[in-house]
Amino acid sequence: MAAITYDVVVIGAGPVGENIADRVVQGGLTAAIVERELVGGECSYWACMPTKVLLRSGAALRAARQLPGAREAVTGELDVAAVLRRRDSFASDWKDDGQVSWLGQAGIRLHRGQGRISSARVVEVTGEDGTTTTLTARHAVVVATGSGALVPDLPGLRESAPWTSRAAASASTVPARLAIIGGGVVASEMATAFTGLGSSVTVLARDGVLPTAEPFVGELVTEALRDAGATVRLGAEAAAVERDADGTVRITLTDGEQVEADELLVAIGRTPNTEDLGLDAVGLKPGAWLTVDDTLRVVGEDGAPVGGGWLYAAGDVNHRVLLTHQGKYQARAVGDVIVARAEGEPVEGGRWGRHAATADERAVPQVIFTEPEVASVGLTAAAAEAAGLRIRVVDYDLSATAGSALHAEGYRGDARMVVDEDRKVIVGFTLAGPDVAELLHAATIAVAGEVPLDRLWHAVPAFPTVSEVWLRLLEAYGR
Template identity: 80%
Template structure:
């Protein structure tokens, strides 16, 4: 058994864990990360990067077909094998050599194996060979173990070996028939991707399509999915699932209908990867989400335990996890130097954007980009608001961008402060519009000042001017 000491120990070497370690090393401390799978985590191999690679080729083809002159040059259909090969490249062929090399260059130690908290600032790492290494942290232990797919209690589902987001992102072939249980972000993105690759896709959206977004976003995405050949069954729910000897998956629905497919993808939510990391040794519940304050310190965690990224449930998005990583890294460095860090006083050293300024893009057709509160969420929060809508197709830049452009934009204004608290836009290629809205919301830019942020003509960004005109002076 080997004993080693570092200033900071990070459980999990995904994007969040890597950024925590990098931040504290840049602040003059030593750091080690513990990883049981691939360095680079879910985003690099089974989520953000491979899934967007699956979606991008079809999006480019759709864009070409929507432009006279370009559509005539399109002489074939999507090459599924080439798409999967490009996906493989973006997932680094599921090897982490490049990520490990980066850790070494950044001066971050790597310990492979299952890490478990074994006491006050102590982590035991059990490697694949069964050898245990004991790590001790001088200042902090940070949990950045992320989440895994949540499987519902549907009769026969687990025995049927369903796909989760991991299998969908890393599939080596395209199923002829695919059922998707769920109607959220992963469900709609993967339905879009596999339909474009040639699958006959059925979406069972019990709670609707993109139920957490503005209603118009779900309506536009539903219409586009159906136009692409996807069967979208809103309100449908699986009662049981079984896989036949020939591999066929049979789903019985609660309404009595039955569906036969080649694969079933389950996308109903996430569960924290905290079941086997030793939380019980410090009085916390194994398998539970970790509640934190705005400095990302775990409540009732002894003052030395932190949690960043999906595992604290504040915002289950890679970019928000990396934002938290930067904040917690700076907090740990400051506290190690003896500073007293108080919530609300330390600026970038606290994570406050997770409450009302979370940007997200759903890479469906059309794309959905949003930040801040929906109209319903703002009303529920007790704000006195005004909702302003505009047809995105009526903007000159949209007509130039694609023939038959369809889209919609909405801003939610806090009338008492005359600032934007929510923005959602749905339409082809709208992802790049989002950061302007994020800056406006985070910066609490008054509407009177936004009139002086003049959008270039003719671009889709001109929707900002149209929204302000609709709001009025």
């Protein structure tokens, strides 16, 4: 059994783990990273990157068909094989050579295998050949193992071999009929993608489409899916599933009706990848989300840092925000605070401290790559009211700006600004419409920076662009 000591040991080599290790090394400490699968993690191979490739070609084709002059140049349909080849290239054909090479260049040591915490600051790594390497961390162990798809205990579901987000993102063929259980982000994006790729898609959305977004978002996306040929069953709930000998999947709904498909995608949520990490060795429950303090140290039921503060958790696994960019934001804070504590420097916590991931609470940006595209940051109106804020909601039809009329014929979309009336700042902003993702960062700055409305009047949007909506929203609000 080999034994090696580092300053920091990170379990999980996805984008979050990579950024933590890199930040630590840049701060002058040594770091090792443990990974049981591919270096680069879910985002690189089964989520962010490959799924957006599956969506992008269809979005570009729709955009061309919305412009007179361009639509006449479109003489064929989507080349599905070409889309899948491009997806494969972005996923590096599910090989991590490039990512492993980057780790070496960054001065980060990689240990392949299953990492388990065996005692304070000690991680045992079991390789594929059964050998064990013991890693001891002088200062910190960080759990960055992410999350996996949640598959519910539905009669016959597991036996029917359903797709999860991984299978959908890496599919080598497009099923003629695809049923999707769920109506959230993954369900909506994959319904958009596979409808565009030629599948006959049926969405079983018990709680509606994108139910946690502003209500107009779900309405627009549902309408667009139906216009594209998908069947969207709002309120439909699966009761049982079976796969026939010929491969047909039969989903029985709670009302007794049956839906048939060639493949079934289950997209109802996520579960933490903490089952086999040795958490019980430090008094934590295996398979549970990890609770963290403001500097992302793992805390126990009493609220105190585990073992005095050497264990951290970043990314999906701490259940704060399940988004890659927010996990990387946490990673920068974690790396910096570990270095600060190791070197005896002051910890900068609080509302704007560099060692606290405070944006997780009030300024989380998200883009949903459906048709239409959805971009949001901060609180919905409902969430703001639930938080006890006195708010005013301002809505505007995106199609009424000159920029949108130029952008696409028949442009449809909406914008919403949620204003904290006591402080006169924006606490939430949502856009739904073609290509609105690139408008989001301006809203993120306004929300995170708590820019007063009277100052935003001096941030003049260029004409003619869709971003003119900023001026229209301010005019609707009034000085």
